[in-house]
Amino acid sequence: MSHISPVIWQFLVKWMTNFALFPPEASKIAPQMDALYFFMVLVSLIGLTIVVLLVISFSILYNRKRHPVAVQIEGSTLLEATWTIIPLGLFLVMFVWGALIYFRVFTPPANAMNIYVVGKQWMWKVEHPGGQHEINALHVPEGRAVQLTMISQDVFHSLSIPAFRVKREAIPGRYTTVWFEATTPGTYHLFCTQYCGTNHSQMTGDVVVMTQEDYRKWLASSTSGESLAQNGERLFASLSCAACHNTRPDARGPSLANVYGAKLTLSSGGAVIADEAYLREAILNPSQHITQGYAPIMPTYQGQISEEGVIALIEYIKHLDSDYRVEQTLTTTDMLPEGEGATPAGKASAGNAPAAKGMVKP
Amino acid sequence: MQDSAVVAQGARNAAAMADHAHGGHPTYLLHHFNSVEQQADASSFAMWLFLLTEVMFFGGMFVVYLIYRNWYYPAFVAGSRQLNVALGGINSALLITSSFTMTLAVWNARMRRKGGMILCLVLTFALGAVFLGVKGAEYKEKFEKHHVPGEHYSLQSFLNPDSDPAAAGTRPLPLDEARHTELFFSLYFAMTGMHALHMIIGMGLMAYILFRARGGAYTAGHTAFVEYFGMYWHFVDIVWIFLFPLLYLINRH
């Protein structure tokens, strides 16, 4: 070994650093998924061993030298039934087990904190409710359920965090969600795993898991000064949404106070829960989502608001928990000429704006 | 090396093969078939299978149609209203009639009536041509009204129905719904376009059949090719039978 070339040695050292055969388990779901994974590895190994051992031992026992005349056997219903039913049973176990995990990964708990992710060629844009923006990075606290609400503004992307064992496509035109609860502080890979064009392989980033305290510090230090909801409020004002969506008795649109999470009856007769997906649709394709009792007069905002804008609006609507807030926006809109309203509007509502810790909807 | 048992038991067939070699079978029997029945069964089965692939081909588009029609029903209604039921109905009648004349062409071929067969085929061809002409006129109208999906697609007829006689009196669509009419027309052009392409291919084949039929090619007992072409033509008819109500007649009351 002493004669090993320094160049090769250098490579070996480089390769062996961080070399792993199995990814770290850094989320609550990871050990659960790995249990199933190793169960399946075990079953596969047993199956493979059986096949290989049988092939080898038959090859030895029944090769032509030792066993010159083959014994013709038609088959054996019992044996065949065995190797039909046992694999089927095992596969069904895997199916049920897998389905349980699948539903767990894609059913966020009610108290999860929400972070928005917008995928575009070729970067991940992360929007925290507190107004923190990140590109190709995602900071999350440990020990808190985090829900990612994702959308793509161009092609299919797929957000993958191998250490958390979660992955979900960000698709154009529709929100998808995934959630996780990080358990170990550290920095992990973030990949786009759905081929999305030229720089697909550069659409990577880091997921930084921090202790709750560090996370709070990080939030405070990287805020842009304006929360997502405040941003949305400004948009709400500049798009004159409040001209219809207000609390006046003659309002042409329904009041949006407390609308998030409420069950709405639509003019088409159907009922719907006003979640993020519904709110997005109602902004971009309003006439198909008219609340009962209102005329279909809302114009579409498709092409006028970016995906981030829609997210800000939704975040704003989510925080409208009283008519007072709507009024507040209304007043600011009335008070200020359009365009100039940015900073003062922000200030005006700063007092009402939810603090970072109030992000979770009770 | 042919083993003896096979030789012994194949004697019957060997005789059949010798028979074949001596021209004991009709000339249209291809060398690798043993009998006319086998050839007829095999080729008709093949034709059916081919038509089933066509079913799956158009079937794919019908799946797309089904989904979007349910998603964007108002847009599909408005889009459908832009289509001319009269022209569509006439086209249905034309195609059904051509299908009828096609069956008669096959019947004439089987009865070995060359004149009748050619007449029926010419009629079929003419009806097909008129169908395509009507279709062309409809396409032209869509083109002029900028209802062809793409950059120049115009929403005027849906946003201001009164500006367009075809839509006059209907409720104007909000912008977001009006935009989805483009999907309707995308499907309209994709489906009718693929249908028209099949008709054009069919008419090319028909021209070939007519060319050969003058020499009596199909009226001497071997009608298979005309029959299979007839099946293809009927299939094209069936596609239209579905396209007509699905595209032209959405919510017409």
Next chain:
Amino acid sequence: MSEPREQAEHIVSPWIYAAVYLALLAGVAATIAASRMNLGILNPILALSIAFAQAALVTVYSMHLKWSTKLNKLSVGACAFIYCFLIAMVLLDYTSRAWGQW
């Protein structure tokens, strides 16, 4: 040379074709008439039923499926089955996407 058996069986009276033809034309008329009535959800169902009936007539009589081999009939059935499955499975996705909140 005797007339081959298969083909002899196939010759169908033109009157059957004529009857099918008239039935098909009536079908077109019925489809248009049905579309003029307001039947709600029944409108597309009725239109499709007429279309299926027409298609069945064409397949069975004009395309001679009725006089065709069992194998051909079976193949048509198999294709219809697979196609129905395609529709059913795609619809399964689309109709159940909104169930619950994901």
Next chain:
Amino acid sequence: MSTSTIVRLPDQSTARIPKDNFITRENGLLSWLLTRDHKRIGILYLISITFFFFIGGALAGLIRLELLTPQTDLMAVDTYNKVFTMHGVIMIFFFLVPSVPATLGNFFLPMMIGAKDLALPRVNLLSWYLYMAGGILALYAMITGGVDTGWTFTTPLSTHYVNTNVITTGLAIFIAGFSSIFTGLNFIVTIHKMRAPGMTWFRLPLFVWANYAASILMVLGTPVLAVALVLVVLERAFGIGVFDPARGGDPLLFQHLFWFYSHPAVYIMILPGMGVISEVISTFSRKRVFGYTAVAFSSVAIAVFGFFVWAHHMFIMGVSNYAVLVFSLLTMLVAVPSAIKIFNWTFTLYKGSITFETPILYAFGFMGLFTIGGMTGVFLGTSGTDIHLTETYFIVAHFHFVMVGGMLMAFLAGIHFWWPKMTGRMYPEKISQFAAVVTFIGFNLTFFPQFILGTLGMPRRYASYPPEFQILNVFSTAGATILGVGYLLPILYLTWSLRYGAIAGDNPWQATGLEWQSQSPPLTENFTVMPVMDHEAYDYEWLEQQQERENQKEVASAG
């Protein structure tokens, strides 16, 4: 009797290749280009498929070279994307789908059922021309700028976000699809209508059953791919917006249609390979396939269930969770027939009389690798683990285990098995056994590390990757080099054997199939006398009796 080989060759000093055979019957290029003989078309396919295989293989080599280092240093990212796209397109549509059916199937399926040709010889020739037209168009697309959508043509990427030759490639696949449809259609009709007297369904060789099942998939699946591609092409060419989310279209709908074909396509690729394995294992263990009926029906079961599992490619793409449940369950069901096959093959060896010529070495390779490939498929069909493993190198490794480890091994097994019948000459045994072992080692070294890479989370279709994945990628590239040697060797020695190989005689393997009861290479009309099937498939006792009778006749005539 107790020799280690079953090969029984005629006396080389006197043996001659029969003067009249399908190769010598007619001469000249035109006699090949206008041939309707299924055997000649099979040879045409074999040559063209080998050509496309090596193009696809060269592209694979480029991919592996690029991935040797974590940075993008061999080629630009753009080029890399084009290379892996063309690798996928060429390997799937121009090699794997037609590989066994169009070459070995074309050549041997009619002979196995005792027919003189496929039912539609002209359509068969047409399908070769369509294949070539599609292939040349795909090459043209590759040379004039390539295409970088990935072989899956995911919308809206393929419709609105790339500027490469999507239309040309789409049309190339469309045309090649027709070739596939016609081959499948021809096989189905032939198997139904052209069987020799006595050749009942349960006397068919399992190769025929497997091809029958694959043909059903080709005939009913391919048109749906065709329509999906047509809609993509129309969307690009004329701006119709069926799958455009900006206009309200649903890009997932494209994937439904695409995978409705492209998942069954996996079975189109693997089923004929399984057929080859059945033939090979039976022949070299001198035993009827264990549980013939189960193996036959498992092929059909795979074909039928194969249609109903396509959405397992879309588990994380926002399909309904309930649909995921159903598709995951059906995926589990489709895994069972494959397991049945593996175990039935294994037990075919039981109390057999096994010899170890090249074809069965490849077949053993197939069994091992397909077991791994199939089991990892269950990992991906299980909705929970699919979340972590999909879209990573795990899936790349999985389908290469099935496609390359399974299908290509089966293809090579079949080529070696039937080579004496096709050419009348034996391939050199020792070097081909060596090549089989090299292929097996090279394959495992190439693709096994990719399972680990995938588990670690390395995404597929990445031109660059985090440095800690390098060591496994280096293994993989090294393995690919060995694998490349393993594939080049057969080309060399098989070409060599065309001239210098030992004269094979009619039935060097003492196999029972009808194709072996004719001369090698066969006559244009396959059989001098129409065969009558008076025994079950894989009836080795019948074969022995035949041979004894032959010997007695020879002795009698000599005396």
